Amino acid sequence: MRKAISISLITVKELLHERVFYLIGGFALLAVGLSLLLGDLTYAEQSKITLDFLLAGIELTNLLFSVFMGITLLHRELNLGWIAMVLSKPVSRTSFLMGKFLGQTFVQGLVILMMGLLTWGLCSMNEIVIAPKSLFQSLLLMFFEGMIMSSVVYIFAVNLGALLAAASSLIVYALGNLTEGAEKTNQALQQSSLWTVLKAVIPNFRMLNMKTLAAYGLSIEWNLVGILFLYTIVCCLIYFTAAAVTFSRRDIFT
Amino acid sequence: MNTADILIQGVSKQFRTGLGKSKIGVQNLNLEVPKGQVVGLLGPNGSGKSTTIKMILGFLRPTRGIIWVCGHQVPSQITRSFIGYLPENPRFPKFLSGRSLLTFYGKLLSLSGKELEKRIDFLLDLVNLKAAGDEKVQGYSKGMTQRLAIAQALINKPRLLIFDEPMSGLDPLGRKDIRSLIGRIHSELPEATIFFSSHILEDIEQLCSMVALLKKGQLQTFCTIDELLKSEIQRFEVSVRHSKETEIKTLTGTDELIAYLNESKSKGFLVSGINSQRKTLEEALFRDGHPGIKTARTNSPEAQT
Numbered sequence: 001m002r003k004a005i006s007i008s009l010i011t012v013k014e015l016l017h018e019r020v021f022y023l024i025g026g027f028a029l030l031a032v033g034l035s036l037l038l039g040d041l042t043y044a045e046q047s048k049i050t051l052d053f054l055l056a057g058i059e060l061t062n063l064l065f066s067v068f069m070g071i072t073l074l075h076r077e078l079n080l081g082w083i084a085m086v087l088s089k090p091v092s093r094t095s096f097l098m099g100k101f102l103g104q105t106f107v108q109g110l111v112i113l114m115m116g117l118l119t120w121g122l123c124s125m126n127e128i129v130i131a132p133k134s135l136f137q138s139l140l141l142m143f144f145e146g147m148i149m150s151s152v153v154y155i156f157a158v159n160l161g162a163l164l165a166a167a168s169s170l171i172v173y174a175l176g177n178l179t180e181g182a183e184k185t186n187q188a189l190q191q192s193s194l195w196t197v198l199k200a201v202i203p204n205f206r207m208l209n210m211k212t213l214a215a216y217g218l219s220i221e222w223n224l225v226g227i228l229f230l231y232t233i234v235c236c237l238i239y240f241t242a243a244a245v246t247f248s249r250r251d252i253f254t
Numbered sequence: 255m256n257t258a259d260i261l262i263q264g265v266s267k268q269f270r271t272g273l274g275k276s277k278i279g280v281q282n283l284n285l286e287v288p289k290g291q292v293v294g295l296l297g298p299n300g301s302g303k304s305t306t307i308k309m310i311l312g313f314l315r316p317t318r319g320i321i322w323v324c325g326h327q328v329p330s331q332i333t334r335s336f337i338g339y340l341p342e343n344p345r346f347p348k349f350l351s352g353r354s355l356l357t358f359y360g361k362l363l364s365l366s367g368k369e370l371e372k373r374i375d376f377l378l379d380l381v382n383l384k385a386a387g388d389e390k391v392q393g394y395s396k397g398m399t400q401r402l403a404i405a406q407a408l409i410n411k412p413r414l415l416i417f418d419e420p421m422s423g424l425d426p427l428g429r430k431d432i433r434s435l436i437g438r439i440h441s442e443l444p445e446a447t448i449f450f451s452s453h454i455l456e457d458i459e460q461l462c463s464m465v466a467l468l469k470k471g472q473l474q475t476f477c478t479i480d481e482l483l484k485s486e487i488q489r490f491e492v493s494v495r496h497s498k499e500t501e502i503k504t505l506t507g508t509d510e511l512i513a514y515l516n517e518s519k520s521k522g523f524l525v526s527g528i529n530s531q532r533k534t535l536e537e538a539l540f541r542d543g544h545p546g547i548k549t550a551r552t553n554s555p556e557a558q559t
Contacts, residue, residue, distance in 0.1 A: 002361070002364075003361070003362050003364075006358060006361040006362060007362075010347070010350070010358055013349060013350070014347060014349065017349035080345050081341060081343070081344070081345050082345060082346065082347055084313070084339070084341040084344075085339070085341065085344065085346075085359065085403070085406055086359075086362065087311075087312075087313065087334075088311050088334060088337060088338075088339035088341075089334060089335075089359060089362040089363055090331040090332070090334045090335040090362070090363065090364075091331070091334075091362050092331055249315075251313065251314045251315060252308070252313040252314070253308070253313070253314070254313070254341075
């Protein structure tokens with residue numbers, strides 16, 4: 001585990017060097033622009049729409065971070081050959097992946113936190129009342145979603161080229177958001193065995209989405225947050241194990 | 255108990271290159287590298303040198319056969335704790351300094367604290383990077399990067415050093431630098447086995463005690479440099495003076511030499527000198543024709559001008 005932590009620290013430095021915090025700058029600009037655009041609306045409309053848009057912005061940034069940073073981190077190691085000097089030391093490939101994952105997740109958490117603080121500050125400036133509990137819970141669930149998404153990305157990133165890995169990850173994300181709704185609208189799907197398999201394999205991202213609740217200032221029970229955390233850990237373990245197993249078996253040509 | 259640091263038994267590696275197509279990287283390779291030797295793995299591009307090294311490190315899985323490193327079967331983490339590896343064209347994360355990279359690699363080898371700091375200072379000094387140790391790798395030249403890569407390979411005082419084309423892409427001065435560095439490493443770690451690949455004969459001849467020649471993924475020769483050169487017939491240059499003129503005659507083999515000396519004596523010529531010429535590795539290997547192996551002369555920029 002100490003080796004994985006050493007790798008994660010280097011990963012954090014690498015991501016900071018990548019200027020990931022420019023993302024936050026971009027998000028801040030978007031948020032300020034949005035508040036100016038929505039300034040003419042009535043107070044009640046402005047409050048809900050601004051918060052809804054900002055949370056959607058955080059969710060989108062979180063998704064892009066998981067997909068593109070995950071793929072970049074692994075592909076750069078493999079393509080530039082940095083990995084050769086790490087894996088020639090007594091470090092297992094699983095520890096290597098774990099280190100990358102932990103580092104990425106840590107920075108991702110920081111980015112979400114900073115975007116959340118920006119949202120808070122902007123809403124306060126515009127005298128929009130925010131329920132802190134619901135905002136925090138919403139951000140926390142986005143972080144859980146980012147963790148699951150990153151572990152999914154790793155499965156594709158260690159086995160496929162960058163483009164295919166990104167496309168496959170985004171498809172999984174879309175399916176993870178659509179399965180619940182599709183089932184509600186089409187009862188026949190429940191009878192299909194293929195659908196059952198798909199539901200078992202694809203994570204349910206819908207469960208982790210409480211943007212709308214947060215926009216209305218509503219929160220959920222902490223017990224439920226705990227259950228969703230457990231769900232996140234189980235999903236991460238399953239997807240990460242799949243990534244680690246395939247990565248351990250593949251040839252590294254670097 | 256096997257005393258070899260590297261034992262390769264019947265190893266083959268096939269690469270899938272497309273649907274139903276494959277390419278042979280290494281074929282039925284058997285090699286036993288004894289402890290404490292400097293062994294050169296020689297062969298033209300595409301002969302399987304890097305594939306062999308990557309299989310030893312566990313980066314590639316053999317299609318057939320077994321590899322043992324220091325008595326442990328590959329792939330395993332234990333084998334890699336004995337190894338110091340210098341890849342061909344090493345590259346490092348550019349946002350870190352040489353010193354912080356060495357600290358990182360040291361931690362991966364479970365080193366820490368003062369012991370690690372002292373080791374890093376020693377290695378930076380050894381590879382002549384003490385002054386540039388705190389600079390970011392971004393500003394390092396190719397030669398400096400290569401020397402840093404050698405330093406990272408030495409952190410754990412490895413029992414087995416594996417260098418993949420250590421002089422690749424360097425100018426003649428840089429190559430000379432690395433050659434003398436390898437010599438210093440051998441004196442710092444006299445017990446260590448150094449296994450390195452090259453397609454430059456001069457490097458192998460100057461540094462190695464043994465040479466393994468690979469061609470099209472198959473082992474052609476594995477013996478000591480001395481054995482390889484001794485097995486060749488030596489050449490002699492004989493200087494003979496007659497009627498105020500000196501003639502230099504090149505003779506092949508001792509029989510020819512004796513016959514010529516007898517003939518000169520009977521004619522009353524004066525033999526003023528005999529120079530025996532050992533065959534070079536280049537000549538020894540090119541006897542059987544090994545295309546693709548370069549000599550240092552043809553590889554150096556000066557020779558091309």
